[in-house]
Amino acid sequence: MNNKQLFSSGHTACSGCGQAIAARLVIETAGPNTIIANNTGCLEVFTTKYPESAWGVPFVHSLFENCAAVASGIEGALKYLGKKDNINIIAQGGDGGTADIGLQALSGMLERGHDILYVCYDNEAYMNTGIQRSGLTPFSANTTTSPAGAKSLGNPQYKKPMPEIALAHGIPYVATCSVGYLQDLQRKVKKALSIKGPKYIQIYVPCPLGWRHEPNSTLEVGKLVVETGLYPLIEYENGKLISVRKIKALPVEDYLKGQGRFKHLMANSEEIKKIQEIANNNIAKYGLKAEEAVSA
Amino acid sequence: MKEFLEGSIAVARVVKLCKPGVISAYPITPQTHIVEELAQIVANGELNSQFINVESEHSAASVVLGGSAAGVRVYTATSSQGLFYMSEVIFNIAGMRLPVVLTCANRAVSAPINIWNDHQDSISLRDAGWIQFYVENHQELADYHLMAYRLAEDKSVMLPAMVCMDGYTLTHAIDVLDMPTQEQVDKFLPSYKTSYKLDVDNPITMGPLADPDYYMEARYAIQETHKEVIKLIPKVTAEFSRVFGRSYNGLIEEYQVTDADKVIVAMGSVCGTIKEVINELRKKGKKVGLLKIVSYRPFPVSEIYESLKNVPKVGIIDRSLSLGSFAPLVSEIKAVFFGKNKKPAVISSFIVGLGGRDITKDSIRDVFGLMTSKEKACEFIDLKPELLKEEYE
Incomplete structure (x- = not known):
């Protein structure tokens, strides 16, 4: 057991930051024999402000969109040196760096078959630049570039189906997690790292500042999104759905009401109905309801 | 030994003698012959290297950045739009002090689209912090790749180097040159060793955020290093001359x-x-x-x-x-x-x-x-x- 801190406290994340919790768990699960390549974003900024670093493992940040390619080069170098077998490589970024500007580099990494775990910390908007919408911003969310107004109900698009896009590359492991379920997160990271080849894990990480909820409700928000069916926790191995987290199927209002980014919807039952439909579709698609059987 | 070779093939064979552990590139005319030849050399088992085909030049540059950050000698090549698509990474590589070597097969830039030769591509990236050599003929293109690695990896330098060779005029023309031997190259270019790398036994953070209290010094350091490179080039060309018997001023x-x-x-x-x-x-x-x-x-x-x-x-x-x-x-x-x-x-x-x-x-x-x-x-x-x-x- 290595007692060295792999992710030290003292970094500059906001209080209640879901990404900080998830990132710490990811690296503590992966252990010291891990190299991280990180996209530009909150995580990189709040952990590596020179001359300090929160990281107790080798860590490289290059640009916003290229961690998957940088990690591919690291993997190539370790293979060349004959050291790859004992070392994990994790490429990680936020939702914008993953689903938008970094999608091409990620697709290349997945297609080439590198032995790398890609982790997307999904806080559903560009938080580092001040809460602009990304491809993973949910329907109707109020962000600074998809503001609610007299002629707008917030983000008009639906979340880009990143897990399915990753899955379509035929990679051996794809999973979603939430900071609401930390043991599930640890189990999936451990499982992913036990498999050779490219792996994709997407972690739901609330952002109290950007979503406008209380910092002490991060884990609760992380549970509600799952329990309503808006963020199914799913796990695919070799293209087969091997697990889903069963849920209570709470009404989506229970999730929406605690967050300022959905405040404009509260008096709009039509709009809430559309969001309930998203949840219902997920519940049906993955068999999320506790009494239903898993349908692959 | 005198050989009669296409410029691109000569570059590929010289790069082979430098033994890069990671090679990554994306096709673009008139660079492509270089990496095609390298791919074949690796496929034939004549060079132990990870040849990584990527989906863009941006990723090609990022892959060699990653390989170099992991402490391995790397190589890439590009031209024109490809170099421009890399440009964000090009600045990044220099700022991170990684001794990447890149061949730019010089080509005009769009629009109008034009695949033929001028210097607009690499000249436009003159401010990035890379060493840039412009070569005249086949002998120089072979020799300056060797000197590029030697300079870039020097402990007092640790900056990337770009060898700029005219597209078609040099890449596709066939000419005679004295090809270096492996023995000569090994003598001139020691294997790349650095403690500044991603190493699980000695973890460091690379590419941190530098706020206004630290950024200027990082840029100043590169400017100062370029002054050192001016002084180092004559020493490296002298070493080169001792091993290969060909003399250059280098500047x-x-x-x-x-x-x-x-x-x-x-x-x-x-x-x-x-x-x-x-x-x-x-x-x-x-x-x-x-x-x-x-x-x-x-x-x-x-x-x-x-x-x-x-x-x-x-x-x-x-x-x-x-x-x-x-x-x-x-x-x-x-x-x-x-x-x-x-x-x-x-x-x-x-x-x-x-x-x-x-x-x-x-x-x-x-x-x-x-x-x-x-x-x-x-x-x-x-x-x-x-x-x-x-x-x-």
């Missing part, structure tokens, strides 16, 4: 400059044509010469000053533009002489061979002819006046 090359009253300044393969014209004109008693800039970054200011300070008329050939201002090379050469007592009476500017427009001996004779006592601010050579009349509504 500049003077050809018939000493007594010349007209000197052209140029870079790259056009220098071969210029030398031929000089030989012909010298036979007729004309005192003409050439100053070839080999190292464009770092820019050898004092060498240029010493070479040209007593030359009455200087003509600068740029194969690129800074649209809306003076051409890149002429503005920098003029800056060398600003405020100096000794300087050329005239420094004229000539734009030659953009987008693969042939540079013939006549083109060069025209340049010498136009180097009169009247300074030319920005004279385009070989323009077609009939095309300038075309209009659209």
Whole structure:
């Protein structure tokens, strides 16, 4: 057991930051024999402000969109040196760096078959630049570039189906997690790292500042999104759905009401109905309801 | 051993002798022959290297960045739009002090789209912090790749290096060169070892955020290192000469400059044509010469000053533009002489061979002819006046 801190406290994340919790768990699960390549974003900024670093493992940040390619080069170098077998490589970024500007580099990494775990910390908007919408911003969310107004109900698009896009590359492991379920997160990271080849894990990480909820409700928000069916926790191995987290199927209002980014919807039952439909579709698609059987 | 090779093949074979552990590239004309040959060399088992085919130049540059950060010698090559697509990573590699070596097969940039040769691509990235060499012929393109690795990886340097070779004129032309042997290369270029790398036994953080309290010093350090590179290049060329028996200045090359009253300044393969014209004109008693800039970054200011300070008329050939201002090379050469007592009476500017427009001996004779006592601010050579009349509504 290595007692060295792999992710030290003292970094500059906001209080209640879901990404900080998830990132710490990811690296503590992966252990010291891990190299991280990180996209530009909150995580990189709040952990590596020179001359300090929160990281107790080798860590490289290059640009916003290229961690998957940088990690591919690291993997190539370790293979060349004959050291790859004992070392994990994790490429990680936020939702914008993953689903938008970094999608091409990620697709290349997945297609080439590198032995790398890609982790997307999904806080559903560009938080580092001040809460602009990304491809993973949910329907109707109020962000600074998809503001609610007299002629707008917030983000008009639906979340880009990143897990399915990753899955379509035929990679051996794809999973979603939430900071609401930390043991599930640890189990999936451990499982992913036990498999050779490219792996994709997407972690739901609330952002109290950007979503406008209380910092002490991060884990609760992380549970509600799952329990309503808006963020199914799913796990695919070799293209087969091997697990889903069963849920209570709470009404989506229970999730929406605690967050300022959905405040404009509260008096709009039509709009809430559309969001309930998203949840219902997920519940049906993955068999999320506790009494239903898993349908692959 | 003397060999008769296409320029691209010669580059690939020299890179092979440097034993890069990670190679990554994306196809673009006229660079592609280089990495095709390297791919075949790796496929044949003649080089132990990870050859990583990527989905874009941005990722090619990022892959070699990652490989270099992991402590391994790396290689990539590109041209034109490919270099521009890499440009964000190009600046990043230099800022991270990674000794990546890249071949730029020089090509014009869009629009209009044009796959032929000029220097606009690499010149546009002159501010990125890379060492930039412009080579004239096949022997130089082979030799300067070796020197690029040697310099880039020097502990006092740790900066990336770009070898710029003219597309087609050098990449696709077949010529004789003395190919280095593995034994010679091993003697000249030690295997790459660094403690500045991603290593689980000694974890470091690379690429941190530097706020206004720290950023300027990081940039200043690169500027200072370039001054060291100027001093190191003659030492490296001397080492090179001891191993390979070929001598280079490494910064500049003077050809018939000493007594010349007209000197052209140029870079790259056009220098071969210029030398031929000089030989012909010298036979007729004309005192003409050439100053070839080999190292464009770092820019050898004092060498240029010493070479040209007593030359009455200087003509600068740029194969690129800074649209809306003076051409890149002429503005920098003029800056060398600003405020100096000794300087050329005239420094004229000539734009030659953009987008693969042939540079013939006549083109060069025209340049010498136009180097009169009247300074030319920005004279385009070989323009077609009939095309300038075309209009659209």
